[in-house]
Amino acid sequence: xxxxxxxxxxxxDGADGKATDTPAAPAGSQAVMRALDVIEAAADAPIDLxxxxxxxxLTRSTAHRLASGLAARGYLRFAAGEGYSLxxxxxxxxxxxxxxxxxxxxxxxYLDHLAAETEDTVHLGVLEGDWALYLDKIPxxxxxxxxxxxxxxxxxxxxxxxxxxxxxxxxAEWEHFFAIGSARGPxxxxxxxxxxxxMRDYAARGYAFDxxxxxxxxxxxxxxxxxxxxxTVGAISVSSASHYMDDxxxxxxxxxxxxxxxxxxxxxxxxxxxGRR
Numbered sequence: 001x002x003x004x005x006x007x008x009x010x011x012x013d014g015a016d017g018k019a020t021d022t023p024a025a026p027a028g029s030q031a032v033m034r035a036l037d038v039i040e041a042a043a044d045a046p047i048d049l050x051x052x053x054x055x056x057x058l059t060r061s062t063a064h065r066l067a068s069g070l071a072a073r074g075y076l077r078f079a080a081g082e083g084y085s086l087x088x089x090x091x092x093x094x095x096x097x098x099x100x101x102x103x104x105x106x107x108x109x110y111l112d113h114l115a116a117e118t119e120d121t122v123h124l125g126v127l128e129g130d131w132a133l134y135l136d137k138i139p140x141x142x143x144x145x146x147x148x149x150x151x152x153x154x155x156x157x158x159x160x161x162x163x164x165x166x167x168x169x170x171x172a173e174w175e176h177f178f179a180i181g182s183a184r185g186p187x188x189x190x191x192x193x194x195x196x197x198x199m200r201d202y203a204a205r206g207y208a209f210d211x212x213x214x215x216x217x218x219x220x221x222x223x224x225x226x227x228x229x230x231x232t233v234g235a236i237s238v239s240s241a242s243h244y245m246d247d248x249x250x251x252x253x254x255x256x257x258x259x260x261x262x263x264x265x266x267x268x269x270x271x272x273x274x275g276r277r
Contacts, residue, residue: 034058035075038066039086042076048083094228094269103225103234104135107264111138111236114260118253120240121146123220125161126233128153130180132162135234144241146218155181157195160210160222164235167203167224174199207254212242219245221253223261228269236261 041055053063074089115138124136131153156162202208222237
């Protein structure tokens, strides 16, 4: 059975099974759109047949036929007393979609735009074990070079990108990362209390700064990238020389960087409310 066939056939509800009259559409595409409407109606929580029919604007019998067909193929799951919810086939397809759309490829157009807009160096990175790993870098246009390379690992505690990757952690996790790796900025043993205080502030705001902690005279603004479940799967940062990065510009850039991170997250299925921001 194909999805296109799920909405076809007589059901006593009129030519198209709609609860109200609507303009005619090609039978195959109309059936596909109805089936997708049914799936989306069950996306947030289990939904019973009556509410499902109302949500998608179909009669009860048409909604039942579509939902039953989708359940038979694994796109929906039916449980007595609960109704319809998303099925295992969607989990399988979601996993395949993630493997087909690696983060670096998805993020690259957004990184290019961010670099052009700010004229500063832009990084993309992920957490690899106890380190921040750079996956991509767009050099800035200013007469200042950031000494980083794709494939390098840097301490989490000293980089803005690293801090953004652990914003959802607790104090114990933050202290764990603070003890790993050295940087050319301030001596970390003298900055521990102040660093933890800044991390609490960053976590509340949803973005992080590097205030010359990783490298002298280099500052950056970073924000996390989230997947459909709201989990942090990467981060982006904008870095430049400290004389281009006074407090006012860093504050303004925080909105630009978090906006770009949100758009990349949207490509991964994240929506506001699905995770912290």
